Amino acid sequence: MADHVVWGVVVVPGAALVELVLRAGDGVGCGWLEELTLEAPLVVPERGGVRVQLSVGAPDGVGRRVVGVFSQVEGEAEGEGVWRRHARGVLSADVPVVVDGLGVWPPVGAxxxxxxxxxxxxxxxxxxxxxxxxxxxxxxxxxxxxxxxxxx
Known part of the structure; x- marks a missing residue:
């Protein structure tokens, strides 16, 4: 993680958050990530650790589930520390749509x-x-x- 620095601070890469969310989605039968909005960086503390929590909501009427990624700095007592939301998104069981023109690389017209x-x-x-x-x-x-x- 030390190689991923934003404005002098080590942060968890967005790709790692995507992987966490996809793994949680796989566990509930929603392995397709329709959308993920990164709201705040998940900072890696210089000392100690950080608790990470994912929440996956109940399915809506079409099988989508809302997902969130939260953290709490280690050392803050359970129940006393603030949980910060870093990302929110939508998981689905739908099969992704294939982007036209990717049968050739580089893509046609690019x-x-x-x-x-x-x-x-x-x-x-x-x-x-x-x-x-x-x-x-x-x-x-x-x-x-x-x-x-x-x-x-």
Missing amino acids: VSVDVGGVYERLAGVGLEYGPVFQGVRAAWRRGDEVFAEVAL
């Missing part, structure tokens, strides 16, 4: 985007990604859509 220096530019606005998080290899844009090749 224009290559220069990714050289992307991490330096991000660091300039406070987003510092260490080597573990520097996986963008190529990118393309098609209208408002961005497609990327990312290596783990």
Whole structure:
């Protein structure tokens, strides 16, 4: 996690929150994440730990479930500490819709985007990604859509 720094503070990557939510969704038969809004960074404390809690609501009339990601700083007594919401979203059992034109790579009609220096530019606005998080290899844009090749 030390390689994921925002404005000088280590935070849990959004992708990790997505993984947590998807795992919770799998457990209740809703393995498709329709939407996830990140509301606040989940800060990794310099010392100690943090409790993380996911809440998954009851299914609505069409099988969707509301999900939330919360944290409480370790050391705050259970029941006394404040639970902060970091993300909220919607899980579903629906099968995702396939995006047209992805049978060919790069996507038809997409224009290559220069990714050289992307991490330096991000660091300039406070987003510092260490080597573990520097996986963008190529990118393309098609209208408002961005497609990327990312290596783990």
